Amino acid sequence: MAWRLFEEKDLAAMYRKYRLSSYDQVHNLIFNYLEKKKGKPFTLAVDIGCGSGQSTRGLASYFDKVVGIDVSEAQIEEAKKVDGPDNVSYRLGLAEELEFEDGSVDLVTSGTAAHWFDMEKFMKEAERVLKPKGCVALYCYANPTLLGYDNCPEDPAQIVEEMFALLEPYETKGYKTVWTDYQEQFDAITFPDKERAEDIYIKFKKPVSWIKGYLKSFGIYQIYLKKDPENADASLDQIEQRLINALGGSSETIVEFSLKYYCLLASKPE
Ligand SMILES: C[S@@+](CC[C@H](N)C(=O)[O-])C[C@H]1O[C@@H](n2cnc3c(N)ncnc32)[C@H](O)[C@@H]1O
Structure with missing residues (x-):
């Protein structure tokens, strides 16, 4: 099962350290959609495939729970190790078997996880647990791109792309849907009232060392590591060193990235 990739404790710790928290821009967009389609009250939001909570905590100010x-x-x-708002809790569970009452949820959301779901089963469950006009919001993002470095001996943006390209041979069928902006997941949404929000760009700064940690936190990196343990880490280290040389800095040099999000939004019929 694809989700077994996420069971290693080390990977979960990497997740907490290196994954990006969902940006307010994305949560605002989802909340505005829910407000337009369903309106108040906003009692309960469920974040599925929550990882170590980076997509969950930002929802706290919008919902009672x-x-x-x-x-x-x-x-x-x-x-659970991360201090967070009191109205946020975490539970073990499956996208395809949601342990919530029928018609009890205002928002079912998922950040960078829907490509691991059985969408047919997930949609049946989403339809069951959502209140009338309640919403589904599934979002994801492409690989971050490095911004603005001229006059380097090698193009740093190109080197970062090479780092991510190391994972391409290990992409699962589900994972590849990330590159089509979740077209498959969009088609699988059974609610007639559905739309996409595209091209949501976010800029952020991180040290060079972050890229390697972020890449290692990918489920598909675990496949690479298992299939080619000798080369996986070594290849990554070599490319990181080229990046450091190109930038003329160190692994702690701060660099700027751009990230493109997209989001599928849908509202359950009344
Ligand atoms: C790429 S992480 C996303 C974590 C977080 N939402 C974020 O925005 O970074 C995907 C998560 O989905 C979980 N997952 C995968 N398949 C799942 C399923 N069928 N039901 C529930 N969780 C699932 C994995 O265990 C993993 O923690």
Whole structure:
């Protein structure tokens, strides 16, 4: 099963350290959609495939209660280690078997996880647990791109792309849907009232060393590591060193990235 990739404790710890928290821009967009389609009250939001809670905590100010669900015990343990708002809790569970009452949820959301779901089963469950006009919001993002470095001996942006390209041979069928902006997931949404929000760009700064940690936190990196343990880390180290040389800095040099999000939004019929 694909989700077994996320059960390692080390991976969950990497997740907590290196994954990006969902940006307010994305949560605002989802909340505005829910407000338009369903309106108040906003009692309960469920964040599925919550990982170590980076997509969950940002929902706290919009809802009375937020529950993060993940199939991996290690991820849930990591999520619970982070101090967070009192109205957020975490539970072990599956996207395809949601343990919530019929018609009890205002928002079912998922950040960078829907490519691991069985969408047919997930949609049946989303339809069951959502209130009338309640919403589904599934979002994801492409690989971050490095911004603005001229006059380097090698193009640093190109080197970062090479780092991510190391993972391409290990992409699962589900994972490849990330590159089509979740077209498959969009088609699988059974609610007639559905739309996409595209091209949401976010800029952020991180040290060079972050890229390697972020890449190692990918489920598909675990496949690479298992299939080619001798080369996986070594290849990554070599490319990182080229990046450091190109920038003329160190692994702690701060660089700027751009990230493109997209989001599928849908509202349950009345
Ligand atoms: C890429 S992480 C996303 C974590 C977090 N939402 C974020 O925005 O970074 C995907 C998470 O989905 C979980 N997952 C995968 N398949 C799942 C399923 N069928 N039901 C529940 N969780 C699932 C994995 O255990 C993993 O923690």
